[in-house]
Amino acid sequence: MCRIDGSDERASVYCVTTPVARVEHLCGECRRTILVGEPHERHDSVYDGSASTHRVCSHCAVLADWLMRECGGTVVHELIEDIQEHADEYQRGDLGQLAALARNQWMKGPSFRKPYPGIPIPTMPPPLALAQS
Numbered sequence: 001m002c003r004i005d006g007s008d009e010r011a012s013v014y015c016v017t018t019p020v021a022r023v024e025h026l027c028g029e030c031r032r033t034i035l036v037g038e039p040h041e042r043h044d045s046v047y048d049g050s051a052s053t054h055r056v057c058s059h060c061a062v063l064a065d066w067l068m069r070e071c072g073g074t075v076v077h078e079l080i081e082d083i084q085e086h087a088d089e090y091q092r093g094d095l096g097q098l099a100a101l102a103r104n105q106w107m108k109g110p111s112f113r114k115p116y117p118g119i120p121i122p123t124m125p126p127p128l129a130l131a132q133s
Contacts (some may be wrong), residue, residue, distance in 0.1 A: 002082065013046035021111060027057035029064075029079040032105035043076075050100030059106045 015105045019042055026033040032058050034040045041061045043054040054076055056064060063083050067074040074082055087095035 002073075002086075003050070007056070011045040012049075013044075013051075015044045017044075022037045026076060027105075028054040029056055029060040030061055030102045030105050032057050032107075054097045057106070060102060063102065065105055 015041070018039055021034050021036050021040060022039050023035060026032070027034055027040070028043075033057060038058070040058055041056040041064075043056060045052055045054070055090055056079075060079055063079055064074050067079070067086075071082075078118065080099050083095055083102070084099040086092065087099055
């Protein structure tokens with residue numbers, strides 16, 4: 001199940017821009033530092049009359065885009081858990097590996113950030129056709 005399906009609250013206003021960081025920010029999903037000069041997504045929204053801004057690193061944005069295509073959205077601060085649930089439910093090792101990398105803030109080693117923006121994530125295969133007897 002997609003986490004967005006269980007969400008009872010939707011934003012009344014929602015806008016996504018892709019700025020280049022002028023100061024460091026934390027990704028609202030993996031908590032990795034978005035460095036100065038790094039492109040990222042800025043999500044501005046209004047829920048129940050309260051405005052908020054949520055920044056997402058370009059690595060996590062790839063996962064959010066996949067969930068947007070597959071489920072129609074994602075729940076703020078629950079991206080990694082949602083990807084892991086999809087990996088488990090659909091037995092998708094590729095998604096499980098991406099969830100693990102995101103939990104590790106996309107770090108392969110102590111000072112190496114794995115370049116994941118723009119990685120292709122395969123879409124769900126079509127359902128198997130039932131054999132006619």
